[in-house]
Amino acid sequence: VDRDTLTLRFHVLNVLHGSSIVIDYETNSGRHFGLVDCNTQSGTPPRALSLLENLGASALSFVCLTHPHKDHFSGMFDVIKHFDQNIGIFYSCPFGDLLNNKRRLKRLSENLLRLIKLSDGETERKAALELVQIVRWASASGRIWEECAGFESRIAPDGFSSVLVKVLQPPKVIKGEIIARIDLIPLSLRM
């Protein structure tokens, strides 16, 4: 690799709350893009998508959802729909167990659907729908969905092979807490 020809840019977007980062890696063999988290206000196109379009991205080497909070995935499904078959790897944390544990995948999806049906909060219902849509997309056959949790884990999406990407978060205890919440019924409507 001729390191003089490499340019790695991190576009840390101002999304007011949460985070959204577009990674743009230019090499002598082409330009590669990745997205880490996404946030947008309801009804507004995500800034990440606008930026990727402005940068001329036609494919994403990866999309990464660091954790399933709405200020980290709002608008992410818009990005996924836009690039769809042209997304290399979907990384998520701490949903790795869902890759193999279909029972938990179903329970999570049912709980999110239950929230959609039993809540009347527009923002909350849309967030639940978007998360289950992302999970559905990621779990489709042929999709590459990988866990990126742990104290130290190296990931290597296509096009980024000469970049050392290490995942440091989250500590196992946090991952366990989030996984445990999947088992909870999300809404209690006892009066």
Next chain:
Amino acid sequence: MPSLLSEGRKKTVDAVVSEITNSSVNLTCSTSTGSILVSFPLSLIPMELRRFGQPVQLSTDSSSGYRIPRIEARIPNDVPALEGEDDIEEWIGTL
């Protein structure tokens, strides 16, 4: 001096649990002029209501002599199905 809960004023406010942190629960409250986000200490929110999306109702309780917020569960208002909801329901049926 008129009470905030005097006749003619709304006595309850509908809200939804929007965020739960280690120290607070944030409620999106629906008012006649829009919605506002209000943060409450965990101790004011019953454990069973600390669920994202939970519909709640705010009122004030002065039975102890002090006026404090009271947060209770409420029946959700009717809302239309979201676009894509049916697809998701169908997909879950295949899992």
